[in-house]
Amino acid sequence: MQAALPILSATIWLPIIGGIAVLASGDKAPNVSKWTALAFALLTFLVSLPLWFGFDITTAQMQFVERAAWIPSFQIEYYLGVDGISMPLILLTTFITIFVIIAGWEVITYRPSQYLAAFLIMEGVMVGVFSALDAILFYVFWEAMLIPMFLIIGVWGGANRVYATIKFFLYTFFGSVFMLVALIYMYFESGSFDILAFHDLKLGLNAQILIFIAFLLAFAVKVPMWPVHTWLPDAHVEAPTGGSVILAAIMLKIGGYGFLRFSLPITPDASAELDWLIIAMSLIAVVYIGFVALVQQDMKKLIAYSSIAHMGFVTLGFFIAFGIFAQVGVEAGTAPGSGVAMGISGGMVQMVSHGFISAAMFLCVGVLYDRLHSRQIADYGGVVHTMPVFAALMVFFAMANAGLPGTSGFVGEFMVILASFRADFWFAFLAGTTLIIGAAYTLWMVKRVVYGEVKSEGVAGLTDINAREFLVLGGLALAVLILGLWPEPLVEVMDASIANLIKHVAVSKLPL
Amino acid sequence: MAFATTDLIPILPELVTLVTACTILLVDLFLKEEQKGVNHTLAILGLLAAIGATWVVGGGERQAVFDGSFVRDGMSDVLIGSTLLITLLTFVYSRDYLQSRGLLCGEYYALVLFAVLGMLVMISANSFLTVYLGLELLALSLYALVAFDRDSRAGAEAAMKYFVLGALGSGMLLYGISMIYGATGSIDLATVAKVVAAQGMGNKVLVFGLAFLVVGIGFKFGAVPFHMWVPDVYQGAPMPVVAFLGSVPKMAAFALAMRLLVDGLGPLHHDWQGMLVILAVLSMGLGNLVAVAQTNIKRMLAYSTISHVGFLFLGVLAGTAHGYSVAMFYAVVYALMAAGAFGLLSLLSRDGVEAENLEDLKGLNERDPWYAAIMAILMFSMAGVPPTVGFMAKLMVLEAVVRIDLVWVALVAVFFSIIGAFYYIRVVKYMYFDKPVTEAPVVLSGGARVAISVNGLAVLLLGLFPAVLLGICQAAFL
Numbered sequence: 002m003q004a005a006l007p008i009l010s011a012t013i014w015l016p017i018i019g020g021i022a023v024l025a026s027g028d029k030a031p032n033v034s035k036w037t038a039l040a041f042a043l044l045t046f047l048v049s050l051p052l053w054f055g056f057d058i059t060t061a062q063m064q065f066v067e068r069a070a071w072i073p074s075f076q077i078e079y080y081l082g083v084d085g086i087s088m089p090l091i092l093l094t095t096f097i098t099i100f101v102i103i104a105g106w107e108v109i110t111y112r113p114s115q116y117l118a119a120f121l122i123m124e125g126v127m128v129g130v131f132s133a134l135d136a137i138l139f140y141v142f143w144e145a146m147l148i149p150m151f152l153i154i155g156v157w158g159g160a161n162r163v164y165a166t167i168k169f170f171l172y173t174f175f176g177s178v179f180m181l182v183a184l185i186y187m188y189f190e191s192g193s194f195d196i197l198a199f200h201d202l203k204l205g206l207n208a209q210i211l212i213f214i215a216f217l218l219a220f221a222v223k224v225p226m227w228p229v230h231t232w233l234p235d236a237h238v239e240a241p242t243g244g245s246v247i248l249a250a251i252m253l254k255i256g257g258y259g260f261l262r263f264s265l266p267i268t269p270d271a272s273a274e275l276d277w278l279i280i281a282m283s284l285i286a287v288v289y290i291g292f293v294a295l296v297q298q299d300m301k302k303l304i305a306y307s308s309i310a311h312m313g314f315v316t317l318g319f320f321i322a323f324g325i326f327a328q329v330g331v332e333a334g335t336a337p338g339s340g341v342a343m344g345i346s347g348g349m350v351q352m353v354s355h356g357f358i359s360a361a362m363f364l365c366v367g368v369l370y371d372r373l374h375s376r377q378i379a380d381y382g383g384v385v386h387t388m389p390v391f392a393a394l395m396v397f398f399a400m401a402n403a404g405l406p407g408t409s410g411f412v413g414e415f416m417v418i419l420a421s422f423r424a425d426f427w428f429a430f431l432a433g434t435t436l437i438i439g440a441a442y443t444l445w446m447v448k449r450v451v452y453g454e455v456k457s458e459g460v461a462g463l464t465d466i467n468a469r470e471f472l473v474l475g476g477l478a479l480a481v482l483i484l485g486l487w488p489e490p491l492v493e494v495m496d497a498s499i500a501n502l503i504k505h506v507a508v509s510k511l512p513l
Numbered sequence: 514m515a516f517a518t519t520d521l522i523p524i525l526p527e528l529v530t531l532v533t534a535c536t537i538l539l540v541d542l543f544l545k546e547e548q549k550g551v552n553h554t555l556a557i558l559g560l561l562a563a564i565g566a567t568w569v570v571g572g573g574e575r576q577a578v579f580d581g582s583f584v585r586d587g588m589s590d591v592l593i594g595s596t597l598l599i600t601l602l603t604f605v606y607s608r609d610y611l612q613s614r615g616l617l618c619g620e621y622y623a624l625v626l627f628a629v630l631g632m633l634v635m636i637s638a639n640s641f642l643t644v645y646l647g648l649e650l651l652a653l654s655l656y657a658l659v660a661f662d663r664d665s666r667a668g669a670e671a672a673m674k675y676f677v678l679g680a681l682g683s684g685m686l687l688y689g690i691s692m693i694y695g696a697t698g699s700i701d702l703a704t705v706a707k708v709v710a711a712q713g714m715g716n717k718v719l720v721f722g723l724a725f726l727v728v729g730i731g732f733k734f735g736a737v738p739f740h741m742w743v744p745d746v747y748q749g750a751p752m753p754v755v756a757f758l759g760s761v762p763k764m765a766a767f768a769l770a771m772r773l774l775v776d777g778l779g780p781l782h783h784d785w786q787g788m789l790v791i792l793a794v795l796s797m798g799l800g801n802l803v804a805v806a807q808t809n810i811k812r813m814l815a816y817s818t819i820s821h822v823g824f825l826f827l828g829v830l831a832g833t834a835h836g837y838s839v840a841m842f843y844a845v846v847y848a849l850m851a852a853g854a855f856g857l858l859s860l861l862s863r864d865g866v867e868a869e870n871l872e873d874l875k876g877l878n879e880r881d882p883w884y885a886a887i888m889a890i891l892m893f894s895m896a897g898v899p900p901t902v903g904f905m906a907k908l909m910v911l912e913a914v915v916r917i918d919l920v921w922v923a924l925v926a927v928f929f930s931i932i933g934a935f936y937y938i939r940v941v942k943y944m945y946f947d948k949p950v951t952e953a954p955v956v957l958s959g960g961a962r963v964a965i966s967v968n969g970l971a972v973l974l975l976g977l978f979p980a981v982l983l984g985i986c987q988a989a990f991l
Contacts, residue, residue: 072979141904144898148898155941166942181911185911189915
């Protein structure tokens with residue numbers, strides 16, 4: 002189904018063109034750059050809205066498809082399309098970018114045009130990752146994403162930014178190059194770089210396992226999963242607020258998306274063989290990283306570790322399917338209501354919800370950092386006395402982060418835990434501990450930062466959030482609340498695509 | 514042997530280059546010190562004329578002239594065109610540097626043009642003798658160019674090393690050629706190929722000759738373990754000379770490998786494939802590893818060149834028309850990137866300040882965001898990060914080796930490219946994350962500004978739309 006209007010192309014290229022325009026505007030008139038950037042971000046969001054409203058939820062087919070030859074002699078195409086899995090993530094990207102642009106409004110004084118341009122270009126590239134259906138196009142976007150992020154952390158980051166950004170770049174680059182070889186290999190097996198054709202490919206078990214590992218390297222680094230998560234706390238701590246938000250809210254999701262688009266449907270047999278590995282890594286992330294978060298002194302680091310723990314839920318939900326198949330058999334497992342679909346959509350809901358909550362948490366820390374230039378928990382205390390509005394919002398986001406029912410944080414975690422029960426009680430038990438650990442580290446941090454006596458003169462002199470900050474945090478609070486109370490539309494959008502994905506996962510791709 | 518005037522038509526680009534070089538030598542005698550710019554103009558006009566000549570005589574059927582010792586085919590059209598174009602770029606980059614150091618004289622342009630002539634002859638050679646003729650013309654001009662700044666001790670030392678090792682390389686090559694001549698009784702590449710196909714590998718002299726030939730090619734490319742001259746020469750030579758020597762001759766070296774190994778010893782593909790695998794893996798490994806430890810940017814890029822040669826070999830060793838075309842793509846793209854990177858460095862090192870150490874790039878983004886952006890594009894391209902053309906080139910050679918089931922070589926290649934990424938992004942780090950040492954803005958003449966911008970954008974645009982250049986390269990091997 003070819004799209005009548007190139008909406009996806011517009012969503013990709015509009016912000017990139019905007020970024021170049023902002024770059025060209027230079028730093029002589031920062032306000033011009035800022036308003037241009039904001040205009041492009043808003044426009045991109047508006048352009049991306051038809052993806053949601055024009056989406057046909059009854060089909061798992063790719064929609065809004067655009068297809069044109071790009072490098073004909075290699076059968077590489079400019080091939081875009083979305084299904085229920087990628088479309089919500091694209092909207093998340095265009096939505097969050099607006100807030101990131103606003104969040105850097107007064108804070109960034111060093112070369113603001115380059116800063117804003119980097120975010121706009123990155124927005125386009127990330128949308129490209131989610132909508133690419135050609136493997137090389139996907140890879141180009143996937144890697145191109147590193148360049149603006151590398152610069153954002155390195156130029157506008159904190160004291161130790163150079164170390165953090167080079168670590169970030171090399172880690173992710175390391176993860177992805179092996180995926181490139183796997184993609185080339187599959188090109189020879191299938192005769193094209195069409196990702197959907199990869200889904201129907203028959204591959205021997207050994208080949209599948211090697212391909213699975215190549216994908217795992219790429220996606221596990223991006224998610225990030227324990228034990229390749231160590232770049233994330235560094236990158237987060239050093240990145241400017243906007244960089245942290247994009248990292249946590251969207252870039253991590255790209256890893257999760259990769260599992261759904263590549264690992265599960267292309268190598269289901271290898272996934273079934275190695276699902277214990279992913280589940281173990283996920284549970285370690287949930288439990289162990291949760292404890293690591295508990296002892297952090299730096300707020301950003303704490304949220305970074307909390308992100309890793311939350312992403313553990315995502316990967317757990319995706320790979321719990323094989324445990325359920327083992328329990329009830331493939332036939333019953335693919336039937337509706339078996340828990341397989343619940344695990345995967347739970348992971349998806351968790352990704353979207355984490356996109357809002359982590360963004361909000363990093364923005365909260367950013368608000369405090371802009372005022373006192375410290376991220377240490379020990380430097381704060383009693384913020385509620387001087388910043389009541391902010392304190393209310395921060396407590397709300399902390400509750401959401403801890404998975405309070407009624408917020409979006411609860412929905413995804415609950416679905417994944419429920420699905421885990423179908424596979425193994427102990428998986429569910431270990432995953433369930435997050436309700437305690439997560440609450441412990443988040444609320445303890447809030448207690449030390451927000452409540453108590455006013456800690457210092459700095460805290461006593463704090464001014465409450467201004468209209469701009471309120472707009473940003475309030476908007477996100479609304480999103481968290483809506484998704485928490487009424488997740489149905491999001492789940493419905495994904496339904497058909499996830500059912501189709503499960504069909505691919507349940508069928509052996511071994512050659513006959 | 515009858516001489517036909519029509520034989521001169523296919524060699525028109527070579528003739529134009531020769532005439533330009535000689536004209537500059539003559540005109541230079543009558544120029545006063547402040548008129549030396551005329552040389553520059555003449556050289557550029559000559560190159561433009563040669564490009565025009567390539568355009569006119571290029572295309573169409575393969576033509577062999579002068580008793581089959583000289584050939585014009587699809588490959589030579591592409592390589593000659595790119596050689597002339599990229600030389601043109603390096604001329605534009607070098608002018609300010611040469612002028613500010615009092616080096617703007619006719620000899621520079623004449624020597625570069627003779628080197629170009631040597632490369633053109635090499636590219637179009639169809640017999641061992643022509644290959645060697647072109648190679649030596651190139652090599653002798655380059656030795657002189659490296660020592661061109663005669664007051665520079667480093668330059669003289671580099672030239673000496675280059676001369677000794679280059680002579681050794683040429684000797685190896687010649688020795689190999691003599692054995693192959695002994696085994697086949699011909700210096701004509703097509704005849705050699707026929708005889709070799711008939712004899713097979715039974716003839717030990719032939720195997721010996723092949724080994725020496727590969728060693729000679731390894732020397733000229735600067736592939737590990739025959740790379741020792743590369744870092745010293747790059748470091749010692751004046752920057753504009755490096756911009757030329759580090760870029761264009763790679764295409765000629767590619768042509769050398771193609772003419773000798775494919776046209777001449779194609780039937781022995783199976784035997785030289787293994788040798789090239791070793792050279793490629795060693796070059797990618799050592800080049801990338803040692804580059805990490807460098808603080809001198811010329812030296813760092815020298816080791817980076819070595820690693821790129823390894824990648825280029827991947828396409829050649831595939832042994833298929835497809836592999837050759839992507840290797841040619843790689844050679845052209847690499848020449849473009851290297852010319853841009855060294856060109857930018859020579860533009861930055863004016864008024865006595867040499868931009869030689871990584872430190873000298875500190876804070877370039879503060880001084881001039883546009884040049885910093887171009888350099889960043891070039892570095893990301895060399896590292897093979899999309900959407901630049903460097904990624905496309907790497908993708909294609911990797912595809913070529915996976916196609917012949919050498920997946921392990923592809924894995925080794927990507928592994929070392931991770932290490933490579935480190936030192937390229939370190940350059941970006943210096944430009945963007947560090948404070949500048951000097952606040953002096955970068956002043957460039959208009960021509961250089963346009964040329965470097967075109968060069969940088971070409972690297973980006975070719976990455977976004979590689980199909981055109983790739984199509985040209987593939988058509989050359991149909």
